Amino acid sequence: MAVLLVAAAIVIVAGVAFLCGAIYLALLGVATPPIAALATGLIAFAIALLILLAGYLFSGRWGVGPARRGGNKARRPPFAVDLGSLAGVKISDLVRKHPAAGALVSLLAGFAVGLSPQLRETLRDLLER
Numbered sequence: 001m002a003v004l005l006v007a008a009a010i011v012i013v014a015g016v017a018f019l020c021g022a023i024y025l026a027l028l029g030v031a032t033p034p035i036a037a038l039a040t041g042l043i044a045f046a047i048a049l050l051i052l053l054a055g056y057l058f059s060g061r062w063g064v065g066p067a068r069r070g071g072n073k074a075r076r077p078p079f080a081v082d083l084g085s086l087a088g089v090k091i092s093d094l095v096r097k098h099p100a101a102g103a104l105v106s107l108l109a110g111f112a113v114g115l116s117p118q119l120r121e122t123l124r125d126l127l128e129r
Contacts, residue, residue: 020044 020040027036095102113119 016044 023043024036024040027039031039113123
């Protein structure tokens, strides 16, 4: 199942890339290349925001994961839940205070996980426990 999800994600990313390329090429007829690139990026962001809004409206909850609903508490010791909750609060406070640094760290972490098969395996093992 995970392989199918990864394959679907790859196809979706390729489709979005082709869609952005088509929008860019269509806009080149009426705008300069920098303006066409800017408009393409703004259109992509607008579509992403619409998808997030639709998810918010259909789910009825925004950002409520199993830990907040109490789903993981039965499987993990209370100390681990408290420690994870405290770490989440501290990290979210740091990211709110320094959004550019938070985005850069997220980008670098995603790059590292995508680049290193051993790091992906270690993270997967930690999440499966």
